[in-house]
Amino acid sequence: MNCNCFKETEDKLKERVMQPDANPPKGGTVTSVACSNMALFLRAGKCGYNVPFSIHWTGSKKKETTVNVKASFCPFCGKETGD
Numbered sequence: 001m002n003c004n005c006f007k008e009t010e011d012k013l014k015e016r017v018m019q020p021d022a023n024p025p026k027g028g029t030v031t032s033v034a035c036s037n038m039a040l041f042l043r044a045g046k047c048g049y050n051v052p053f054s055i056h057w058t059g060s061k062k063k064e065t066t067v068n069v070k071a072s073f074c075p076f077c078g079k080e081t082g083d
Contacts, residue, residue, distance in 0.1 A: 009069065010034060030057060033056075036053065052067070
């Protein structure tokens with residue numbers, strides 16, 4: 001890809017999951033956030049686009065979690081997904 005959207009989203013997620021209202025693991029620190037893979041769903045004329053991001057922690061019992069980011073627009077045509 002010619003954009004840095006995934007890197008920007010990873011950085012935003014890393015910052016967001018450490019906010020107190022996001023309920024981060026006690027004593028945990030985010031060590032990495034990375035896009036795991038992508039899934040494109042096509043059904044009955046609708047498009048859905050899901051991107052799971054893996055978040056890795058240190059210093060807490062919980063070591064990894066996944067946050068699913070759902071796109072509001074089709075990555076191909078730009079139309080709203082409608083979901």
